[in-house]
């Protein structure tokens with residue numbers, strides 16, 4: 001058999017791999033995404049092998065040169081993968097051999113694909129986390145600047161999707177800022193545990209060559225090296241943890257998506273999404289659909305699936321490496337792509353959304369959302385809250401039966417129910433007053449929301 005067709009394990013085998021098995025076990029069609037990281041890891045490994053005198057220095061130099069030229073080929077789109085070489089790692093070795101010949105055979109000294117793949121995935125994920133964090137910061141910028149534009153836009157605040165109390169649109173938008181802030185911190189925390197170098201763990205037990213793991217870690221930018229070779233080659237908790245963080249962020253985006261879908265309906269009419277982030281209908285000429293928001297909501301399910309896949313994948317695996325672990329990559333790639341995509345559409349979607357100030361204000365008319373303010377008013381005249389609640393509840397019921405809103409009542413009407421009421425009671429029934437009164441920290445009053453914006457801006461600045 002020609003050398004290039006030989007499996008690296010051919011010495012032990014009397015038969016060729018069945019085509020079905022070859023196809024079933026191949027992963028290069030998706031793990032080729034790790035190409036650049038795999039090559040960079042191999043360059044560091046080869047340098048270390050040369051430096052430690054584990055392989056001849058000339059061979060190490062040839063390997064490094066060959067790998068660097070493979071990186072150039074990759075960037076120029078000149079790499080062709082061979083599915084028979086199974087995964088990206090063996091493809092790289094094969095491509096290197098084609099380039100530099102025999103010295104390529106020394107690269108895999110003191111290394112296994114088991115510690116190699118764990119290294120590649122960790123390197124790749126660190127880069128992706130950095131990119132995702134940037135997108136999140138950009139999204140936060142958008143949220144803060146839209147909030148700053150809407151410091152006097154009042155809308156119904158909801159519980160149970162029923163009008164509850166008036167709030168500022170700025171306050172509502174900033175709620176998402178804080179969710180994304182926690183999401184970013186979760187990613188940053190997860191990154192610390194991704195940032196550990198498995199290379200040097202060998203197949204599972206370490207190696208008998210005098211390797212320098214700290215050198216490799218430094219070369220490819222890992223802060224620490226792993227402490228236990230069995231753990232390092234077999235645990236994918238760092239992937240699971242990332243997926244959990246990604247699933248939580250998707251949940252946040254999905255809730256926002258649901259609101260944008262609702263708000264852009266005719267019934268709500270609170271927002272008009274820009275033409276550039278919506279799609280039309282192939283049959284109904286009038287349609288403008290919030291597909292990007294809907295798909296964010298829909299794709300959230302995929303990311304949950306990715307998380308459950310990783311949890312399930314690992315729950316029954318004995319130590320250490322098992323081939324099952326190859327199945328970690330597609331869910332991880334899928335979640336990263338999905339989250340990237342969702343954040344990328346949310347930034348322009350929120351940046352260009354036209355919030356309908358007038359419609360939001362109109363929606364508050366006759367909605368009783370200042371009933372709590374009225375009860376609080378009574379409390380301030382000395383009535384116990386439970387009693388005040390009952391009195392105002394009855395007044396609301398009466399208004400409903402006579403088709404009026406609280407703001408339609410005259411001072412005389414109000415005095416019938418609340419004899420202690422004075423002129424100022426009319427003022428507190430205004431949504432503007434209700435909002436302005438909630439000036440405690442974290443509340444919806446303009447003064448409190450301005451402080452919130454300040455805090456949010458300081459956070460974004462701090463992290464650049």
Ligand code: ARG
Nearest residue numbers: 027087113114117323325326
């Ligand atoms: N493609 C494999 C994976 O992703 C690499 C490690 C394979 N190791 C092995 N002993 N078959 O997990």
